[in-house]
Amino acid sequence: MTNLATFLVDSAASRGDHIAVRHDGTTLTYAQLNEASARVAALLSARGLRPGDRVALTMPNVPLFPVLYYAVLRAGGVVVPMNPLLKAREVAFTLRDCGARIALASPLFADEVAKACAETGTVCLLTEPGTFEDMLPACEPMPGIVDRSGDDPALILYTSGTTGTPKGAELSHFNLTTNTATTAGTLLQVGPDDVLFGGLPLFHAFGQTCALNTAVAAGATLTLLPRFEPRRALEIMARDGVTVFLGVPTMYAALLHAEFPEGFDAARLRLAVSGGSALPVEVLHGFERRFGATVLEGYGLSETSPVAAFNHPGRPRKAGSIGVPIRGAEMKLVAEDGGPVPPGEVGEIAIRGENVMTGYWNRPEATAEAIRDGWFHSGDLARVDEDGFYFIVDRKKDLIIRGGYNVYPREIEEVLYEHPAVAEAAVVGVPDAVHGEEVAAVITLRPGADATAEEIRDHVRERVAAYKYPRIVTFTDELPKGPTGKILKREIVVTGP
Incomplete structure (x- = not known):
């Protein structure tokens, strides 16, 4: 069996009393997170969810997100995370495109989701405080986890649609479990005593794999921030003793220029990870000087689960580089005609390996265009040096x-x-x-x-x-x-x- 929810069950069995998720004064231990997800899984099954059914999830970075996320997975469903800021028309497109049976939504964003569900005929479950929780005690926790094979879809992540209508990248349980295990064990080297910063949106691949799933796989703590604000981020880093900060370049630039709160202390911070886009070298060095933690840059896309390359800890690092391919992934540069690129020249990054999606949901032509001869063509331009380090030059379309x-x-x-x-x-x-x-x-x-x-x-x-x-x-x-x-x-x- 290869079900991504196994990470939660295993950590609950070994570290049940350890805090899994924190959001200000609210905490969930691994035992509590595991039981809550099992009860929601039972509720979803009672509402007609069957293995392989898609469930849309519209939720900010709060403890209920992982409860619902793992509940869908353990019930055998496919999670379709959505940006809470989408309007009804955009939500309806996603619901219709993926054929979602159920939509789970925070009451903060209920209006737009409810409108979309009424249009598409999707069952809408609003997680109203005092209502949703009242349904759970009547649901006996689902025993065990629904058996899923490695090739079965676990997640559909919709791309931003910069070149047309959004496409759903279909990621399998195998894609996500292997990418999570590599991120936790090899790249971030996370252990149970680590505290990961959860300011990246959990509906995004970076936040899900590198923050949520990595923390759960390692039995560590994830401390959440629903909306990034530099001073609040600094307060959380100090209050919770964050050891691993994960962010995108604009977050690093904001923290670099933010005033420290009185008595600020981030002595436990040992590692900072940047992804999403290129981190300016000046910002990287400035952050390291100010916070005394190593910044490691990586690279990936929704279509690659997401991590494909990284500056590995304990090895030589090159500032400005996205590093080298991770375990289980291969990378190469290709010319416009698909042929090889001479050494030192710019080419498009192509990736193959256990992290590459199975395809775009119901888009065979788009899948065939993106994945050719087993290689996913990223649309990103790069150079590779004599040591095998890749340097992003730009997006092909930029x-x-x-x-x-x-x-x-x-x-x-x-x-x-x-x-x-x-x-x-x-x-x-x-x-x-x-x-x-x-x-x-x-x-x-x-x-x-x-x-x-x-x-x-x-x-x-x-x-x-x-x-x-x-x-x-x-x-x-x-x-x-x-x-x-x-x-x-x-x-x-x-x-x-």
Whole structure:
């Protein structure tokens, strides 16, 4: 049997009294989490859930999320996590596309989910306090776990849909159990005494595998933060003795510039992990100096469970690199025609191994386009050095071609982050009648800092080739971000000079 929920059952058996999940004053031990999930599993089965049925889950980072998540899995269902900020039209699309039998939703987001369920005919169970809990005592805990094979789907993660309607990446129990085991044992080396920071959205692959499932597999504690705010994050790190911080680059930049609360102490912090997008080297070094913890960068996608590459602990690390392929995964660079890439040249990352999804749900053509000859084509451009370390250059679709020359936004962003006034930066291409595309930089400044567009241009022009520096520089109070804090370049609108 390969059921992802086995991690919870095993940890409950060995460390039942240990705190599994914490959210401010609310805690659940492993025994409590295990029993609650077993009761919800029984409730879902009584409502008609059968092995293989899809269950949509709309819930913020609160202790009820893991209760429901593992309940669906142990009942043999397939979890379909959804961003709580989706509107009814978007929720309905997902429910209809995956054929969800049941939708579980927090009352905080009940209106949009209920509207969508009414449209699609999906059974909607709202987790109302004092109502949902009242149903559980009448449900005898489900004995054991429904048997699932490694190839059976455990999770459907919908991509952001930047190139069209969202697609559901179907991840099997084998995909997730192996990726979790590798992350917990080899990459983060998590033990029962560790406390993991749970500020990444749990409906996202990064938060699920690297925070929730990794913590549960190791019998560690996950301390939750429903909405990332730097000062609150610092308070939680100190209060709960966080040992492993997991975040995306914008979180690191925010913590780097945040004022420490009075008496702040993060002495237990031993490791920080960054993923989701490229972490500027200046931010990496600045965080390490300020917090005294090693930052290790990794790489992955929803389609790869998500971890595919990592700067492994105890081995040489290269700042700015996503590291090397993890155990059970292979990576290579391919040219536009699918052929090999000469050493030192830029190519698209292709991945194969036990972490790669089985395909996109009900999208055979999209699956065939993404997975060719067993290799998943990521859409990310990179270089690989003589030691096998990969360096992300950019998203294939973010590449700017100015006057026939390739400009990789990440390279320019790295230079922008070296300017003392820059807090966050995004480089995008703008249509241009002469050069085809022009390079534009959109910047937020650090609190109290000041800089002009000309100063920013000069700073970059002195450090890169003439065709690369941004002719267009604009300032904004805030860059658009997705649910994980990743900067959404597709929502940045910049007009020409």
